[in-house]
Amino acid sequence: MSPITPSVAWLNLSHKPIRLILLLSGIVFAVILMFMFTGFKNALYDSQLQLIDRLKGDIFIVNQRRVSLGIPMQIRRQVLYQAQGYEGVKSASALYMGEAFWKNPETKLVRLTRVLAFNPEIPLFDFPELQDVAELRLPNTAWVDRLARPELGSIKTGTVTELSDRRIKVVGNFTLGNDFASLNGNLLMSEANFQRYFSGRDPKEGNRTLNEIDMAVIETDPQFSTARIASVLQQQLPKNLRIMTRDQIKVWERKYWQESTNIGFVFGILTIMGFVIGVILCYQIIYADVNDNLRQYSTLKAMGYRNIFLYTVIFQEALLLGILGFIPGIVLSYGLYEIAKVATGLVFQMTFDRSIQLLGFTIIMCFLSGLAALFKVQQSDPADIF
Helix, strand or coil, X not given: CHHHHHHHHHHHHHCCHHHHHHHHHHHXXXXXXXXXXXXXXXXXXXXXXXXXXXXXXXEEEEEXXXXXXXXXXXXXXXXHHHHCCCCCEEEEEEEEEEEEEEECCCCCCEEEEEEEEECCCCCCECCCCCCCCHHHHCCCXXXXXXXXXXXXXXXXXXXXXXXXXXXXXXXXXXXXXXXXXXXXXXXXXXXXXXXXXXXXXCCCXXXXXXXXXXXXXXXXXXXXXXXXXXXXXXXXXXXXXXXXXXXXXXXXHHHHHHHCCCHHHXXXXXXXXXXXXXXXXXXXXXXXXXXHCHHHHHHHHHCCCCHHHHHHHHHHHHHHHHHHHHHHXXXXXXXXXXXXXXXXXXXXXXXXXXXXXXXXXXXXXXXXXXXXXXXXXXXXXXHHHC
């Protein structure tokens, strides 16, 4: 008798198409909520790592007291020369980071932006646009991130405005994206220009010189073990340095945002709320359907079908509702991800693993609803129907 249950479950749901669409809309809404809240949480972590992904290096050296790339804490530039003396180290480059006020050339309003600086003679960044850096060597010039907030105004090549009350000219664009430590945008300039803008001009940064760098980026010889070189450097270089491989610095940066901020926790709670809302909506759908068909179920039981049949039909309906609600939910969420990506400049990724995880949550959501509806229905006596 059980082979007929798939058709029974489907017919119970589909015999009123308009009602089915209305019922599924509630599940779609819950799926979108979970996708968006999870998307914002993952955007927090993924966006913080995109700068690391763009650096051409295998080992990264920062101040031991630095807890995140977004927290300024410099080290001495002489670390570069010390590191280059060890076997397996191919090159060592300096990365400078700071914040400065960019003046919108149209509105004249200012916005705080992140400035990244390096030696243009050394290919530190993996940006396809950085094939010709000749103009970056000129005084008072910079490249501006295409994904910068619209509040910065015109960022196209040739734009002239002010950075920290000093003239600056845009000589190119690159694509990086924002993060929660740099919500407005990023500028890329030479280390010589960095000194012009940050040498005693910004009280927040202090009297920065090129002898103080934010990070040393080490490129290793492929013939040597990166982990081994990092271990040697950690033992031999000054103890006030934190030396990490690419995987380690990603874990280090992600850990800070997971444990030291409430943003991830908040979006995690919101995701759970979306799940609970879905359970409630799905429960109402399944319970109403089962309650409407109690007479039919009682007739089937009189024909010899046992309670397990009723249980199977209910859970099959839950599975169908979960899958049917998930498909439009993921499609609409993908579109919302693209809108959020453009609006914020953050990284919104709908990966396969994350999609499968939320599909599992959706099915569990519907199964829990089916289980709750089943307990409710068991309180009814089929004999009362006749």
